[in-house]
Amino acid sequence: MxxxxxxxxxxxxxxxxxxxxxxxxxxxxxxxxxxxxxxxxxxxxxxxxxxxxxxxxxxxxxxxxxxxxxxxxxxxxxxxxxxxxxxxxxxxxxxxxxxxxxxxxxxxxxxxxxxxxxxxxxxxxxxxxxxxxxxxxxxxxxxxxxxxxxxxxxxxxxxxxxxxxxxxxxxxxxxxxxxxxxxxxxxxxxxxxxxxxxxxxxxxxxxxxxxxxxxxxxxxxxxxxxxxxxxxxxxxxxxxxxxxxxxxxxxxxxxxxxxxxxxxxxxxxxxxxxxxDSHLPTAVVEVGCESAKSGTLMGDPVVMLSLYPEFPPAVMSSMTKSGEFLFVIDRSGSMDCSMGSAGCCIFSTYSLETLLLLLKSLPVGCYFNIYSFGSTYTHIFPKSVVYSQKTMDEALKVIEGMGADMGGTEILEPLKHIFKQPCIPSQPRQLFVFTDGEVCNTTAVIDVVKRNSGSHRCFSFGIGEGASTALIKGLAKEGRGHAQFITGADRMQSKVMQSLRFALQPAVVDISVTWDVPAGVSVTTLSQPITNLFQGQRSLIYAQLTGQGSGDAEGCVTVKYSLADHPTQNQLKFSLKPTEDTGLTAHRLGARALIRSLEVEAKEHGDQSDPVKAKEKVIEVSVQSGVxxxxxxxxxxxxxxxxxxxxxxxxxxxxxxxxxxLEDEDIYNQASQAPRDPMLQLISLQRASGSWLLQSTLAAVLGKTLKDVESTKPTSVSPEVWATVLAVIWLHGFKKDAQVEWEFLAMKAVSWLHGEKVPCMTECVEAGNILLGCQVQESSMGM
Known part of the structure; x- marks a missing residue:
C-alpha cells in the first residue's frame, strides 16, 4: 500500500x-x-x-x-x-x-x-x-x-x-x-x-x-x-x-x-x-469573571475553604483496639522496580519490612488477613483470624517468601472476594491497598469500593513512579480513607503508620456542612459531600455565592459530625470581601469539583431511562468554565x-x-547488600503481646552481650519484663526521630507492662538507662 x-x-x-x-x-x-x-x-x-x-x-x-x-x-x-x-x-x-x-x-x-x-x-x-x-x-x-x-x-x-x-x-x-x-x-x-x-x-x-x-x-x-x-x-x-x-x-x-x-x-x-503554622484554616473569596453572566458559576464569586478539623483530646487519646485489618499487596512483576532509579522499590526490602511493621503494630485481639494479587490472588488464611502470637508467626513465615512474582495487575477480583466476606461484628473493616496502580480498569475498581463503602474504610498507597493518581486517590475517596504516594527515597513506613493511626481513630459519621450568610446571599456547594475526616488533615470546600452582601459582611461555615458517639463541630468565619489577585483559580477548581460530582451522577443514572440530562450538565459546566x-x-x-x-x-x-x-539493576544490588536497620531488627523480635524475650539477638541490637544484659537485670523483675523495658528505652533514646513508625508497638509494650503490675518500674527504668547510656524519663515512656 x-x-x-x-x-x-x-x-x-x-x-x-x-x-x-x-x-x-x-x-x-x-x-x-x-x-x-x-x-x-x-x-x-x-x-x-x-x-x-x-x-x-x-x-x-x-x-x-x-x-x-x-x-x-x-x-x-x-x-x-x-x-x-x-x-x-x-x-x-x-x-x-x-x-x-x-x-x-x-x-x-x-x-x-x-x-x-x-x-x-x-x-x-x-x-x-x-x-x-x-x-x-x-x-x-x-x-x-x-x-x-x-x-x-x-x-x-x-x-x-x-x-x-x-x-x-x-x-x-x-x-x-x-x-x-x-x-x-x-x-x-x-x-x-x-x-x-x-x-x-x-x-x-x-x-x-x-x-x-x-x-x-x-x-x-x-x-x-x-x-x-x-x-x-x-x-x-x-x-x-x-x-x-x-x-x-x-x-x-x-x-x-x-x-x-x-x-x-x-x-x-x-x-x-x-x-x-500550615494547619491554620483559610478562606479565599474570588470575584467572578466580568464577561460572565451574573448568576452563573463563572459570573458569581466562589469561596474556597481550607479546613483542618480538630478532634476532642479525650476521644483521640482512646484509640480503638478492635478491627478487621486486611492488607492487599500488589505482587505483580512491575512492583519489583516501581520506584525507578531514584530508589528502586525492591519488593523484599521495602514492602515486606512495611508489612512487618504493620503486623507488629496491630492491637491485641483484632482480626487480620493478608491478600496478594497479580494475575491471580491468594490469601494467607481462608478468612480473617484473631491476631495472636501463633497467627502472627504464620503470617510472617509466608511474608518471608513473598516476591513480585505474580504476573499482571488484577486488583478487581481480590477486592470483590473481600467484599463478599461477611463483616465481623464489632470489628470495623479497614482495608490497606498497596499497588503501583498500573491498571486500565480504574473506574471498575473504584466503583466496587464505592458500592461497599458502608462496610469498610480504604487506605491506599501508590508505590513508585507513574502510580495512577486516579486509582490511588479514588480508592481512598470512595472508601472514606486516606491516600499516600511513596516514591524515590521516601521512607514508606512513616506514611503507612500515619494511615494506621487514621484507621485506629474512631470513624467519623453523620458529616454535614451548613452555611450562615447575610440576607440576600445564597450558597451553592460545588464540592461532593465530605465523606471522611481525620485529625489534622485538610478538607477543601468550594461554593458559589449568589447575590449581594455589604462590603464588610461575614459568612460562616459549620462542619458537624459524630465521633465516637460525641457530637462535634468545627466552624470557620470568613469575610465576603473578595481576595485580591487570585485570578480564577478557585472558580476553576470549583468547576472541576462540580464536574466530578456530575460525572458520578451521570454514571450512577446510566442504567435509567434518561441519563442524558446529567451528561448534558457536565458538558454545560465544562464548556462554560473552560475546564x-x-x-x-x-x-x-x-x-x-x-x-x-x-x-x-x-x-x-x-x-x-x-x-x-535495567536502569535499576545497580540500585537493586546496593539495596540487597545494605545492612538491615537495627530498629527493624528490634521490631521483628517483638511478640504479638507487645513484649520481648531476653535473648542474644535482642542484646545484639541493643549493642550489648547477653551476659551484660542478664547481669544488670534488677532481681525483682522477670527476664521478659526487663527485655521489654530495655527495648522501649532504646526506641525512645536512639530512634526518637522515627517515633511515628514505632509509636503503636511501643504503646502495646507499655500496655503489656502495665498488665504485669511491675512493683519496681522506676528502679527498672533507671537500671535500663544506665546500661544503655540513655536518659529517658519514665513519664515520657507512658509508664
Missing part, C-alpha cells in the same frame, strides 16, 4: 475509532498504521528506539503556588524536520484532580486558542480539519482514567515549529510530615488490561502506544516554581536535584526554585513545601491563510518515559 493510501486510510480509520468513543481503539489503530507508514518512509532527525523521528523537542513548565493551590503552565515545543507533514500524538499523565483550563498553539506569529467542545464534536472537527489540510490541535482526557491525557498536533508542515501551551490548576496534598506535595507526573507506565475485560487474556495495553526507557527520552524538561504563602516558607525539598531556593522577601513568604538542568525523566518531579471533563475536549483549528497543507500525513508517536528494570 502506498503512502498516500495509508494517509487517507489513517484519517478514515481515526474517525471510525473516535466516533465509537474509544481512545484505546484509536491508539491501537494508530499503532498498526504507524508500522505500515514506516515501511514506506525513511527517518531523519531525532529518533526513538523504533527509528521514528520525534517532533517534540522540549517541555518547559512554570509552576505558581499560592498557599495550597498550584497553577501549572506547560509549554511543549514541536518541530517537524521531515519532508512530509506529520501528526504527532503524545499520551501523558496529569494529576487526576487537576483542572485543565487553557490550551493554545502558536505557529510562527499566529496563535490559536482552543475552545472546549463536546468530545465527539471536537474529535470530528479535528478529523475534518486534517482531511482538508488544515492544522488542528486536540487535547482530551482518557476515557479509561482521568489522569491520562492525549495531545494531538495535526498537519504540522515540513520545517515548521509549533509551541503548545496547556495550563491546569491543582490542589496540593498534605503529607505525613505536614508538608504540601506538588507532583509533576513525568513517568507514564503501561497500564495492565485485566483478563476478559476486552476479550484478551491479560495484556499491557492502556498506556502510551510508544514508550522508551526513561534514560532514552529524546526531549528535555525544564521546571521553575514560584511559591507565595501568607505564612513563612520554612523549606523546599524535592526528589530531584534543585538549584538553591531563592527567597524574595525578608519574611520568606515568597520564593523561587528551579529544577537543576539534566533531568533524566526517570521519576516524577516532586516538590515538598513546608510552611510555618476539561471526561465528556469534552479542547479543540483548536488554525485556518491560517486558507491554503491546505500538501502531502501525505505521517503519524508520529511521541514516546512517553517508562521505567526499565
Amino acid at each position: 502506498g503512502v498516500s493510501c495509508w494517509s487517507n486510510c489513517c484519517v478514515f480509520r481515526k474517525k471510525c475509532a473516535r466516533r465509537c468513543g474509544s481512545l484505546a481503539l484509536y491508539l491501537t489503530l494508530h499503532t498498526h498504521l504507524r508500522k505500515g507508514i514506516m515501511e514506506e518512509n525513511c527517518c531523519c532527525g531525532l529518533l526513538t528506539v523504533n527509528k521514528e523521528p520525534v517532533p517534540l523537542k522540549g517541555v518547559d513548565v512554570e509552576v505558581t503556588v499560592r498557599d495550597h493551590v498550584a497553577t501549572v503552565a506547560a509549554t511543549l515545543l514541536y518541530e517537524n524536520k521531515e519532508q512530509s507533514p506529520i501528526e504527532a500524538i503524545f499520551v501523558f499523565p496529569l494529576p487526576s484532580d487537576a483542572a485543565v483550563c487553557h490550551f493554545s498553539a502558536k505557529i510562527g506569529q499566529s496563535e490559536v486558542v482552543a475552545e472546549v467542545r463536546e468530545k465527539q464534536k471536537a474529535r470530528e472537527e479535528y478529523d475534518d480539519a486534517l482531511s482538508s489540510g488544515q492544522q488542528a490541535f486536540l487535547l482530551e482526557e482518557s476515557e479509561q482514567s482521568p489522569d491520562m491525557f492525549s495531545l494531538s498536533v495535526g498537519s504540522l508542515p515540513p520545517g515548521e515549529s509549533a509551541s503548545i501551551r496547556l495550563e491546569y490548576v491543582t490542589e496540593l496534598a498534605v503529607q505525613a510530615d505536614d508538608s504540601l506535595r506538588f507532583c509533576l507526573p513525568a513517568v507514564l507506565n503501561p497500564r495492565y488490561q485485566p483478563q476478559g475485560s476486552d476479550g484478551t487474556s491479560g495484556t499491557i495495553s492502556c498506556g502510551p502506544d510508544t514508550s522508551v526507557p526513561a534514560s532514552l527520552v529524546p526531549y528535555s524538561l525544564s521546571l521553575s516554581a514560584s511559591v507565595c504563602s501568607p505564612r513563612r516558607i520554612t523549606k523546599v525539598e524535592s526528589n530531584c536535584s534543585l538549584d538553591p531556593v531563592q527567597y524574595l522577601n525578608q519574611q520568606q513568604t515568597q520564593a523561587t526554585v528551579k529544577l537543576a538542568s539534566g533531568h533524566k525523566f526517570d521519576r516524577d518531579v516532586e516538590l515538598l513545601l513546608y510552611y510555618k 476539561s471533563s471526561s465528556l469534552t475536549a479542547f479543540i483548536a483549528v488554525n485556518k491560517g491563510n486558507g491554503e491546505a497543507v500538501q502531502g501525505p500525513l505521517l503519524r508520529r508517536n511521541v514516546p512517553a518515559p517508562s521505567l526499565s528494570a
